[in-house]
Structure formats: C-alpha cells, structure tokens
C-alpha cells in the first residue's frame with residue numbers, strides 16, 4: 433500500500449508572445465503557460481503523476497490556486513484504491529458539493545479537476561509500464577464504461593449503448609494496436625497560419641507543410657476579410673488545388689457575421705470552419721452549420737464539458753469534434769466526449785499545440801482508434817511544432833503522422849530544468865537574467 437504525500441503546483445509561463453507564435457484573431461499575444469501539478473507518493477518506485485492546465489498567460493496563477501484547492505482531497509489517500517477506481521476518483525473531485533458551485537463542471541475549477549485526474553492517469557500508466565493510450569485500450573469495456581459520468585448525457589448515449597460500442601471494437605484491438613505502432617496517427621499543421629506572420633513566411637511555411645507530408649493545413653482568419661482573402665489566395669496557390677485547408681476564427685464572430693464571412697471565403701474550398709462563434713452558443717453553431725454548408729463546422733477546444741458537446745451533436749451544430757486534453761474534466765470526461773462522437777458518427781480531430789497539448793491528446797485519439805471508433809478515416813490531430821523540447825517524452829511527428837508513443841505515462845511530464853527556468857517570477861524569462 434502507498435499513500436499520496438504531496439501535490440506540488442507551479443505557475444509556468446513561456447514567453448511566446450515575443451515571437452507572435454500562436455497569434456490569432458482573438459489572442460494576439462499569447463504566452464503559452466501551464467498550471468502544473470505533480471502528485472507524489474511514498475511508494476518505493478519513486479513514480480509521480482504529472483499534468484497541467486494549459487492557459488495563455490495572465491490568470492495562470494488563478495488556475496494554480498484552483499489546483500491548490502484540490503490538495504486536501506488527494507494528500508493522505510490510498511494510491512492503489514484511488515487508481516484502481518478512476519470513476520470514483522472523478523466523483524471524488526467533480527462531485528465535491530462546495531467546489532461544484534464554482535462551475536458546475538466548467539471553467540477554472542473544472543479544468544483543475546481535469547488536470548488532477550490526468551496526473552492520476554499519468555501515475556497509473558507509469559505504474560503499469562504502458563503509454564496511456566495502451567493502458568486505456570487494454571481496459572475491459574465494463575471498466576471503460578465505469579469511468580464515464582453519464583449524468584446529463586444518457587439522453588444521447590446510455591451506459592448500455594456505451595458498453596455495446598466498446599464491445600463492438602474489442603475483437604480488432606490487437607490488429608489495430610499493431611497497425612498504430614507501425615503507422616502512427618495522422619497529423620495536420622497550424623504552423624503556417626498564425627495571423628501575426630508575414631505573407632512571405634505564410635507562403636514558405638505552406639510549401640514546407642506539403643513537402644513535410646502533412647495531409648492538411650489550417651489558417652487563422654477573422655480579423656480582416658481583405659487580409660483573409662489575400663492570405664487564403666497565397667496559401668491555396670502554395671499548396672495547390674484540392675489540398676485541404678481549414679480555417680479557424682477563434683470565436684471572433686456573431687452568428688450572422690460568421691455565415692457572411694465564411695460564404696465570402698467558400699471559393700477557397702475549405703475543409704472546415706473552426707470556432708466561428710462563442711463555444712457556448714449551441715443554436716448559433718447549428719444556424720451557422722446550415723448557413724455555410726457544405727463547409728463543415730468544427731469546434732471543441734473551448735467546449736467546457738460533455739453536456740455542451742452533447743447538445744452541439746443533437747442540434748447538428750458540429751461536424752468535427754475537437755476535444756482538448758486540458759479543457760474538460762480529464763481523461764474521464766474525454767471518454768464521454770469520444771463516446772458521444774462515436775454514437776453520432778462524427779470524426780474527432782483534437783485541438784493541440786499550446787504547450788503539452790500534442791503530448792497529451794495523442795493518447796486519446798490513439799485509444800479511440802484501437803478501442804472505440806476503430807478508424808483513422810477523416811481523423812487527424814493538430815500539430816504545432818512549439819515547446820516540445822520541454823517534455824520528457826515529447827510528441828514526434830514525421831511525414832505528417834504522430835509516431836505512436838511507447839514510453840510509460842501520459843506524456844505530460846516536463847523536464848525539471850524547464851519547470852525551474854520558466855516558473856513565473858513576474859516577468860518574461862527573456863527579460864530575466866539567466
């Protein structure tokens with residue numbers, strides 16, 4: 433038996449705003465940041481669970497305070513008992529009646545709960561000696577169902593239906609695991625498309641993306657229609673006719689404006705329009721989906737929980753689901769989201785980038801391929817080539833595909849030196865003497 437002895441938290445901020453990496457129509461100067469936690473135990477193996485909430489700078493200290501508020505729930509707990517019933521671990525944190533007032537099941541507190549659950553999953557995977565995707569894909573359909581909170585979604589998918597979905601995928605698990613290890617998982621890149629980049633840089637990065645083997649690129653839009661027409665023209669010429677180009681408005685528009693704007697760009701043959709409006713506007717998404725068809729509407733990186741995903745699917749407001757590893761209630765709630773997508777037959781193309789999001793979310797797509805949807809068709813994970821060097825087991829993309837991770841854990845552990853160097857001390861590291 434072992435016990436959790438500490439929950440250490442850190443406010444980690446990278447000075448990405450200095451290079452305009454990650455700039456879009458709503459977020460012109462992000463500093464990619466992690467509200468980071470480490471769950472340590474008194475076990476002789478010395479293994480610890482690492483995870484984080486991704487933020488873009490200011491407010492990361494608020495997120496750290498939310499992580500700190502979970503400490504009392506975790507320190508002193510029996511590790512084997514907690515890791516052995518992760519459905520109960522979800523209930524312990526997500527159903528806390530006082531903390532729940534801060535959501536319910538959304539926002540700063542819910543994201544912190546997600547990170548705490550992800551840290552426990554990291555620890556469980558390390559103890560099992562397996563990458564998280566493989567740990568999850570080896571669980572019985574019954575255990576997988578036990579991890580999901582069906583409250584508020586059983587009108588869309590019931591536990592019995594979920595069990596059927598997992599059981600239906602069970603026979604092909606071994607074959608798909610072998611295929612995944614051999615081929616990896618498709619990636620697409622957002623690197624060319626940041627709004628702050630010059631036309632020359634956009635053109636060069638578009639060509640490089642095709643040469644590097646990516647099956648799709650994505651451009652940020654929504655600040656100026658004239659600029660969007662010019663930039664999409666440059667991108668389309670660089671990648672050629674028929675090559676998929678998605679666009680991302682990062683919630684910039686109202687509903688009517690979104691429809692008008694996307695129609696004005698539709699001649700560029702768009703793979704999808706991402707986050708056209710507020711992530712909470714379900715009926716607005718449905719109106720936009722009708723208004724811009726056949727361009728597909730994609731969303732999810734700011735969808736706060738399984739309940740909003742459910743409604744987006746029920747209303748026909750989302751044709752591509754973009755789960756995020758650090759937005760909702762951790763692995764448990766993302767299992768609910770993957771189940772909803774499988775039930776409604778919608779492809780999942782996760783949001784990634786930021787810091788550590790590629791490392792974390794690849795495990796969920798790979799699990800989905802092996803043990804749930806059973807397909808990679810029309811699926812791909814976003815990839816942005818930033819900040820991977822800070823992780824102990826960085827995500828690797830080659831020839832447009834994520835290489836399947838084989839190291840134990842959830843991929844969410846940062847190097848100690850990076851944690852130390854980028855711990856926020858009130859100024860950017862670039863402005864602080866090393």
Ligand SMILES: [Mg+2]
Pocket residue numbers: 680682706707733783
């Ligand atoms: Mg986006």
